Amino acid sequence: MILVIGATGTTGGAAVRELLERGAPVRGLTRSEERAEELRALGAEAAVGDLDDPLSLMGALRGVERMYLVSQPGERQAEQEQNAVSAAEQAGVYHVVKLGELGQSQSSPLRFARQHAAATEALQGSSLRWTVLLSNAMMQNVLAAAPTIVDGQYLSSLEDARVAHVDARDVAAVAARALSEEGHENCTYTLTGPEALSDADLATALSDVLRRPVEHVRLSDEQVAAALRTAGVPEWNVEGLVELWRDVYRTGAASAVTADVEALLGRPPTSFRQFAADHRDAFTG
Numbered sequence: 052m053i054l055v056i057g058a059t060g061t062t063g064g065a066a067v068r069e070l071l072e073r074g075a076p077v078r079g080l081t082r083s084e085e086r087a088e089e090l091r092a093l094g095a096e097a098a099v100g101d102l103d104d105p106l107s108l109m110g111a112l113r114g115v116e117r118m119y120l121v122s123q124p125g126e127r128q129a130e131q132e133q134n135a136v137s138a139a140e141q142a143g144v145y146h147v148v149k150l151g152e153l154g155q156s157q158s159s160p161l162r163f164a165r166q167h168a169a170a171t172e173a174l175q176g177s178s179l180r181w182t183v184l185l186s187n188a189m190m191q192n193v194l195a196a197a198p199t200i201v202d203g204q205y206l207s208s209l210e211d212a213r214v215a216h217v218d219a220r221d222v223a224a225v226a227a228r229a230l231s232e233e234g235h236e237n238c239t240y241t242l243t244g245p246e247a248l249s250d251a252d253l254a255t256a257l258s259d260v261l262r263r264p265v266e267h268v269r270l271s272d273e274q275v276a277a278a279l280r281t282a283g284v285p286e287w288n289v290e291g292l293v294e295l296w297r298d299v300y301r302t303g304a305a306s307a308v309t310a311d312v313e314a315l316l317g318r319p320p321t322s323f324r325q326f327a328a329d330h331r332d333a334f335t336g
């Protein structure tokens with residue numbers, strides 16, 4: 052049995068679907084009974100539990116051999132993932148695949164990167180076999196901007212910086228391979244898309260695919276942060292996102308393209324144009 056933590060989210064949900072397609076036995080964890088029903092409707096088992104409640108994880112881990120660990124960014128993320136690692140060790144899990152992020156390090160100026168590095172260190176220091184997926188920015192982040200893209204504008208604060216965005220479905224496909232095949236234990240993979248694109252390039256690709264103009268409109272960090280606060284994003288995360296744009300994306304540190312997705316999946320990573328075409332409905336309104 053494979054337990055997917057974060058099974059109702061973007062990457063965890065895609066991993067559940069990939070694993071089901073491969074015929075693997077999958078159980079998804081969620082905090083919500085309603086979301087558990089949605090997982091069961093997909094054909095997965097479901098367990099209700101909370102990373103903040105280690106005892107609730109023990110039932111979810113019964114009979115589990117491998118676990119995909121995806122959680123939400125936040126100031127307690129490392130602690131929450133450490134809870135999952137300890138529970139997995141106690142439950143006799145063999146192998147954990149952890150979703151981390153590009154450039155993660157305990158000495159990073161980025162709060163998100165430090166949280167991931169602390170959780171990864173706990174996993175690598177445990178008795179568990181591990182695989183770490185270091186993901187670049189995901190194309191699915193652009194879906195959050197869909198309402199303004201529908202109106203013909205892609206708003207961002209990124210200027211000309213290029214980022215090698217990766218499709219979350221490719222991250223999930225890599226996770227599914229690592230969880231269902233031998234040979235990925237104690238490996239780290241760095242996952243990117245096929246090319247580095249600026250936000251103006253993303254707007255051009257959206258215009259081409261949607262066959263109507265989508266203009267890139269540059270906002271200041273303060274304007275984007277204010278919009279995130281209005282949308283209810285917690286202050287710790289808003290500041291973390293500003294750090295990411297300023298200290299990583301704008302420096303070009305996320306622009307390198309790696310070969311890992313193609314080497315693992317045997318096909319090139321999904322392009323942004325393909326992603327946009329696959330999500331045409333979301334951008335059309």
Ligand SMILES: NC(=O)c1ccc[n+]([C@@H]2O[C@H](COP(=O)([O-])OP(=O)(O)OC[C@H]3O[C@@H](n4cnc5c(N)ncnc54)[C@H](OP(=O)(O)O)[C@@H]3O)[C@@H](O)[C@H]2O)c1
Pocket residue numbers: 056057058059060061062063064080081082083086100101102103121122123124131150151152153163186187188189190192
């Ligand atoms: N987006 C990017 O560009 C990017 C790039 C690199 C790495 N990452 C990493 O990807 C991860 C986020 O993945 P995602 O986008 O798939 O997340 P997401 O769509 O926001 O989903 C978050 C998932 O976490 C679960 N969750 C949250 N708090 C929980 C708790 N206390 N106990 C149990 N489950 C909990 C949620 O489940 P329920 O609500 O159903 O309980 C949900 O399934 C983060 O670690 C982030 O750093 C993202």
